[in-house]
Amino acid sequence: MENIAGSKSALSWIVQLSALALVLLWLFPTVGLLVSSFRTSDQIASSGWWQSLFPTEQNLTLRTADPDDEGVQQLIDGVYTVSGNLFVVEGDADSAAESEATISIWGTSSRDIAAYQPGETADLGDGEQITVEVNGDYVWTSPTELSGRGQRAFVTATTPPEFTTENYETVLISGNTTDSMAKAFFNTLTVTIPATIIPIVIAAFAAYALAWMDFPGRALLIACVVGLLVVPLQLALIPLLRLHLEIGIGKGYLGTWMAHTGFGLPLAIYLLRNYMVGLPRDIIENAKVDGATDFQIFTKIILPLSFPALASFAIFQFLWTWNDLLVAKVFLIDATGQTTVMTNQIVELLGTRGGNWEILATAAFVSISVPLVVFFAMQKYLVRGLLAGSVK
Template identity: 75%
Template sequence: MDNIAGSKSSLGWVVQISTILLVALWIFPTVGLLVSSFRTADQISTSGWWAALFPSEQTERFRVADPDDNRAARGDLFVVEGNFFEENDSSGEITSWGTSSRAVDAYQAGEVADLGDGETITINPDSSYVWSGTDEQISGRGQRVFVTAVSPPEFTTDNYNTILFSGTAGDNMTKAFFNTLTVTIPATVIPIVVAAFAAYALAWMDFPGRALLIAIIVGLLVVPLQLALIPLLSLHVGIGIGKGYLGTWLAHTGFGLPLAIYLLRNYMVGLPRDIIENAKVDGATDFQIFTKIILPLSFPALASFAIFQFLWTWNDLLVAKVFLIDSTGQTTVMTDQIVNLLGTRGGNWEILATAAFVSIAVPLVVFFAMQKYLVRGLLAGSVK
């Protein structure tokens, strides 16, 4: 339809706007988490994350510095001069202010307020103030004022400091990060090696029962791993592996194999027959053909499975909970720690958002860097 004149321009607008809406809807939740992870606990609990992107208007109550210590004589009047933001560790630019809680925006910045009997107060946009009056008026407690200030968006990386480098055992994710990495890498590499050999045999070797084996592997693709939990845990405990990394690697290998074999076989079958037969005529053994020809040519399929398995093992919670994490909690992974944080620090969004983003960051980088292979793998694995 795209190449027929007229139809495109009439629908173009609708399509553009709908796409923008759809994309916005899809990235909004993630952006919210990302923005929240750069805000302080105070900011998160007082305003929505969307407010952080714009200058915020805030009304605060200040008191002029204590006149007994700070007043200075000027002619026959006394004045107190100072700066609210410096004294109160705040910032922004004042737009309006007032002296009564019922009219907090009675005056514009820079205006002089007449407090009666010659007592005056002035507040400038940069929050410097001048309060002047007679000896009697400038005494006791400092004048109370309400200022409305606009402060620019403010972000902090403190949360990442807490999560990555300091913090209590429950908050610090470094250990969980490395534990996750420790689970992920062997659990990605080993199934690839095992599956590649099997896929070669299923694609290019003739033996009785080959079709049946392929059908069985297609069947195993959909077996829910829930069924494997109890039998395998008993098995691991029975043969002495118990709960630990070794059992987790083996479990991930087993659960990843059907997809690995299926993807790699489908890809290898499509390689040109001539190359393999020529190599055979030249006297190459199956082992040589596999390592020297098939493996290098299958790189795209290997890469796409590697990404799948990496994402799956990195993001996994169930297998880690069942096969890895014991009562000591030394081997916790990031997903599990986040679930625990949800329970113990459900309201501390600065910790939760940052922790979640630390665990999401690595898969996102892998995703955007290797999206091409991921898409190719999806297409090979699903479309028949």
């Protein structure tokens, strides 16, 4: 009864549920990064991205208008008065969400931010008093003329959902990070495109030779290629860097291209060779009978038929090199930042900008957008390339 047509086995359900779990594990962080890139720093600090569509409670540090500014301080009934709204700065609300915020509790000291309810009056000493309403309206009074900066107020407010494009404007259009991010973007392209094309070209020739050309030691070379697949990248970094420095190609793009090529070649040769072995032998033999050379067979027959495998490896190599940080740190040494790649630039943003998580989330999503476009544009070739040689 277990094998009745139309029924699914337990193993089939396990495979499908496992695939669904892997998709969700990949999807949730990506969606979270996208949502966070459109949120403000206060919202990111107060709630998770999954709460972005609901009102959130935030602890805010606000300040009244400066009494020294012209027209702010008024003498009313013998009392110097400063009034306004805590959420309004220079006539405009800090944000659309804050203009609709409601205050639940507030205080005048960071040690006791829940000292007062909206509408209550706080005694600041020497006759000074301040009253804060639920919508942020305040009245600050004193028997003597006020001076200095505005009075701080620590409020707990409920704000509606808010999304902004200012983060992308800061990263891509204006702000201190624009030039560095744009330069890092083109530097990453400079590293990634040659580091993807070079190993594909070399591996295609090598794979054809190992698949269809008879020569002494071919089996040994295939075994060496398989063995190199398990060599850890970290094991070869320092020896390879010393070699590059000795021959004069270290600290630059050329050394980085060669490093990525060396680390990517074993998988490329193995993948392409498995695919080419599975091609029909009759096509190659008929071409040889017609007088075609190996180079003509390779360029006219093998390469067009091997496009799925080539595209499959191109996806992997592009993703690896684009998201790489370790190889770029080791082989792309530049104290001036002229050759900094995006992954390294994001690390530097984390170190220099500290808690500006909205900028980091935006920069990170900009960084992953290109690999996402490449993956979805060429995903139809991925499975065909991965299954190369599995079915005769």
